[in-house]
Amino acid sequence: MAETLSSLQDLKAATAVPTEEAPVYAQKLDAFGRAYATGKRKDAVARVWIKPGSGKVTVNGRPLDVYFARPVLRMILQQPLGVAKRVDQYDLMVTVAGGGLSGQAGAVRHGLAKALVNYEPELRSALKKEGFLTRDSRTVERKKYGKKKARRSFQFSKR
Structure with a gap:
């Protein structure tokens, strides 16, 4: 009934579990040849369509430089393209x-x-290694009763 195992190699062979292959991801495009995805951060929700092009970015019908005037915000937006080495290859x-x-x-x-x-x-x-595919779950903490804000108490007066 019980087999005798003579070495560690026999033990490994007896307890070996077949490993699954890494999942294969397929390209997902719409009828116009665009890829679509939804991104979220805090209370903001972004719907993004990309297609091959010259690097033109339109945000809510306005150019990128007009909508995101601060350079830091434009830099944040361009990070995934920089990591993927695809700057100016897609229209957004x-x-x-x-x-x-x-x-x-x-x-x-x-x-x-x-x-x-x-x-x-x-x-x-x-992109996953850089953390761009992970949704940042940090949101504003709710205000509690008996407090001025989420954690700030009302000003204490000794007298």
Whole structure:
């Protein structure tokens, strides 16, 4: 009934579990040849469509430089393209709503990274390593009763 194992090699062979292959991701495009993804950050939600082009970026119908005037926000938005070495190879059409400009830039970055993976699945490992595919779950903490803000108490008066 019980087999006798003479060495560690026999033990490994007896307890070996077949490993699964890494999942193969397929390209996901719509009828117009675009890849679509949704990105979120704080209260902002961005819908991103990418297609091969010259690097034109449109955010809510306006050029990137007009909508995101601060250079830091534009840099945040371009990070996934820089990591993937695809700067000026895709045209982006973005609609973003909710939150402030910083949250919106983060949402666009998240959506752009996901859209790049939908268009070129082989970029997944590089973008995942940089953390662009992970949704940043930090949001504003709710206000509690008996407090002025989430954690700040009302001013204490000794007398």
